[in-house]
Amino acid sequence: SQQGEEDPQALSIQEGENATMNCSYKTSINNLQWYRQNSGRGLVHLILIRSNEREKHSGRLRVTLDTSKKSSSLLITASRAADTASYFCAPKGSARQLTFGSGTQLTVLP
Amino acid sequence: KAGVTQTPRYLIKTRGQQVTLSCSPISGHRSVSWYQQTPGQGLQFLFEYFSETQRNKGNFPGRFSGRQFSNSRSEMNVSTLELGDSALYLCASSLGPNNEQFFGPGTRLTVL
Numbered sequence: 137s138q139q140g141e142e143d144p145q146a147l148s149i150q151e152g153e154n155a156t157m158n159c160s161y162k163t164s165i166n167n168l169q170w171y172r173q174n175s176g177r178g179l180v181h182l183i184l185i186r187s188n189e190r191e192k193h194s195g196r197l198r199v200t201l202d203t204s205k206k207s208s209s210l211l212i213t214a215s216r217a218a219d220t221a222s223y224f225c226a227p228k229g230s231a232r233q234l235t236f237g238s239g240t241q242l243t244v245l246p
Numbered sequence: 247k248a249g250v251t252q253t254p255r256y257l258i259k260t261r262g263q264q265v266t267l268s269c270s271p272i273s274g275h276r277s278v279s280w281y282q283q284t285p286g287q288g289l290q291f292l293f294e295y296f297s298e299t300q301r302n303k304g305n306f307p308g309r310f311s312g313r314q315f316s317n318s319r320s321e322m323n324v325s326t327l328e329l330g331d332s333a334l335y336l337c338a339s340s341l342g343p344n345n346e347q348f349f350g351p352g353t354r355l356t357v358l
Contacts, residue, residue: 166344178250178336179349224289232302232343233279236289 139235140225148243155212157240159225169226250350264325271339278320283334
């Protein structure tokens with residue numbers, strides 16, 4: 137299956153620090169997407185990185201992709217309390233649907 | 247551009263009833279996918295519609311069904327509700343199967 141596994145399951149940091157979360161997957165992909173979900177709400181699309189890309193930036197977000205290791209990482213710099221949320225990766229292969237792991241629960245303490 | 251909208255946002259039903267949830271995709275998006283999210287099972291794919299045809303289906307019983315209209319709006323129906331159907335139901339739309347999926351706010355279904 138194309139399910140991504142996020143690591144760590146939970147992360148707690150102070151405001152202003154950087155947060156790094158990782159994603160591993162098992163089969164080849166066309167792209168990998170990262171999403172954020174605030175408690176009980178819909179998912180917000182953060183970044184899509186294609187299999188031929190190694191790094192992508194969006195504001196305070198930096199995503200890397202290493203297809204040889206079948207892994208991706210999401211870095212949030214200068215974190216804020218508003219970044220508190222669950223973060224999911226969704227590796228996208230030939231299957232039409234996205235498959236999600238359990239996510240990383242990020243808590244940013246003021 | 248307006249985002250994905252879902253109605254209703256909250257719903258309370260009793261066991262045995264049926265329910266219909268609605269999703270309006272972003273204008274121009276022809277692919278609509280549905281997901282169920284529960285604390286125990288996480289986010290699980292239900293089905294995807296593209297150009298009014300179901301293209302893919304997750305591992306859910308036949309009580310879960312859906313359809314898509316010519317304007318790309320989609321509905322999902324759950325018949326003979328069970329307590330375990332209590333969940334957040336999320337709809338996502340995209341231009342196509344390899345594009346970003348944009349999610350709606352979800353419908354919180356509670357089955358009593």
